[in-house]
Amino acid sequence: MRPIILFDIDHTLINNRKLAPLIGRHLLMKFKILGRKIFNGDWEGFRTAFKPELYALGYLILGSAEEFSKRKGVLERGFFKPHFFRDSVFSDAVPTLKYLKDKAILGIFSQGPRSFQISKLTFSGLEKFFEKRYIFVFPPFKATRTKEVLDKLPSKKVYFVDDREDVARVLLNHKVKVFTINRDNDSPSPAGSIKVSSLEDLKKFF
Missing domain, CATH: 3.40.50.1000 (HAD superfamily/HAD-like)
Structure with a gap:
């Protein structure tokens, strides 16, 4: 054996010291975009722009292997960007x-x-x-x-x-x-x- x-x-x-800032910068930029959409009353644009993050947060809390396979493409558009993780290895x-x-x-x-x-x-x-x-x-x-x-x-x-x-x-x-x-x-x-x-x-x- x-x-x-x-x-x-x-x-x-x-290397989490590298991964955390990459995710943090992504979220900061995304929230700036979302803030502008809210200020302009663009609620449909807000929902569309925030959809990947909502899926990602839901997956983190309630995620399963089946859910991951269904939502992988959406997750990749949020803070689960593959290059964040590849670059942190x-x-x-x-x-x-x-x-x-x-x-x-x-x-x-x-x-x-x-x-x-x-x-x-x-x-x-x-x-x-x-x-x-x-x-x-x-x-x-x-x-x-x-x-x-x-x-x-x-x-x-x-x-x-x-x-x-x-x-x-x-x-x-x-x-x-x-x-x-x-x-x-x-x-x-x-x-x-x-x-x-x-x-x-x-x-x-x-």
Whole structure:
């Protein structure tokens, strides 16, 4: 059985410090347009212009895979613009995932709104690297669900890749291998974890 590697999304695969401003600027520009339409009494234009954002907000709150497939085109016209997500992928992510996909089963261990986290994978183009049945997204604090995840995995060789020290500490209590990604080399890693400064460093272990 091949090993299983579960990746975090935010600050591990996708640079949220880059993604958030891209979405923020889009929304600011959109709200300026909407404000002008309201001021001019153009309510039909307001509804048309705001439709993608309404779908996006609804999807974030109530979204499902079926709803996503139906509304993908509309979502792309709102703040789910694919290039926002593609441009926010760390440069070391795709080469590393391509290499590891032949060596291991790749999955996700993330926290946050499930619909938004899955959308990050879809619109960034990273979704193709991961086995859908091993994509786990939980509300914070995800590390409390570690045993539940491990019970669903067929392999005893399980590795986690995460940027958060507090998450890594909890994972280590479950006797799994943990890589802590620290690109800025500005914080210590928990004893027992393997500190890496780039995802490319993972290639040395597989």
